[in-house]
Amino acid sequence: MDIKRQDLTARNFPSAEEDAQIAEPPHRYTGPESAYRLAFTDTDFLLREELRPVRMQLELLKPELIQQEQGIESTIVIFGSARILPSDEAQRRLEAVQAAGADAAALKRAEMAVTMSRYYDEARRFSEMVTRRARTMATPVYVSTGGGPGIMEAGNRGAFEIGGRSLGLNIVLPHEQAPNPYITPELCFQFHYFGLRKMHFLMRSVAIVAFPGGFGTLDEMFEALTLIQTKKSRRRPVLLFGRDFWTRLINFDLLIETGMISPEDIDLFRFVETAEEAWEHLAAEYGFDLPHDGKGEHVDDF
Structure with missing residues (x-):
């Protein structure tokens, strides 16, 4: 009588x-x-x-296990406002306000939206640049965003439009925030806990890139700076897009004058204005643009 042999690795x-x-x-x-x-x-x-406690553990584990399975080891995190519009959309809204004969305050807001829309374009170009250059790296770097509209959308869009993958770490909010349509579906996560979401932003990040934003952006940026300042997290480039915006918003000189931060703490971040300038800084920091030997090691030219 034939008895089927059992697989040694069969589940018990x-x-x-x-x-x-x-x-x-x-x-x-x-x-x-x-x-x-x-x-x-x-x-x-x-x-x-x-x-x-169990839900917090699950929320830590699920994105971690999926990223391991998807081979995500290094990310460049893009923070920024959900309210910044693409330049063409901002221009259409301005023209609609002008045509409607709106009051001066509404007109000023629409004009400012057009001015700020340049950051959407820079975030989109920066993400495209990172995604394109990362294809030649032994360990690819992926763009990671908060998954929503505005600057987050621009970050995911830049990767999507050249056929690249990117992450979106969405958060449940009282008002609906659907994931933007440019996130790689298998890398689109949803969080209940802000703290665990921010932890996942930083766990794989090799750089933090902050565009203009409001409370959420400030929260994320200052948490990253605090962790680096206190050496709870390794030092990595923190790039702030738009010197004029950030220096008008935050009086860094006053913080030094009053002893609230040390003079050298200013060196924890750097201002940049364009996608090219941001990439050049990262390339210099990590040797991204140096030739490789095929094994991930840089080859010097001398």
Whole structure:
């Protein structure tokens, strides 16, 4: 009698997925009051207040495991306002305001939106530049954004338009924030906890690039600077796009004058104005544009 040989590596127990598929409760125990469901398929149970530590662990693990599977080792993180428009959209809105004969305040806001739209274009070009150059690297670098509109969209769009991959780390907000359409689907994540989202921004980042933004951008940028300043995180380039914006917004000289930061803390970041200038700084920091020997090692020209 033929007996099928067993595979030495066969599972000794059913997988959680298999049990989840077969563990349909008898009709008497299908109601919402029933405790029959498997714990890991019971959403009501997982959402209990006492399960917060488990949810935090899951939110840390899911993006981590997926990025490992997708081969994501290094990222360049782009922060910036969700409200900055593409230049063509900003121009259309300005023309609509002008045609409607809106008041001076509305006209000024529309004109400012056109001025600020240059940052959308720079973020898009910078992302395209990073994605294109990274293809020649032994360890590719991927653009990572907050996954929403504005500067985040521009970052993902630049990679998408040349056939590259990029990450989007979305956050659940009271007002709807759908992921922008340019994120690589298998690298599009959603977070409940701001803290874990920011942790994932920094875990693989080799550079932080901050465009003009509001409270969210300031929160992300200052957390990164604080971690670097206190040596809780390794030093890496922090590039601030738009010297005029940042120096009008934050009086760095006053912070030094009053002893709130040390003079050398100013060296933790650098102002840049264009995608080319930002790339040149990163290339100088990491030797991105030096020839390689095919094994990821740089080859000097002398």
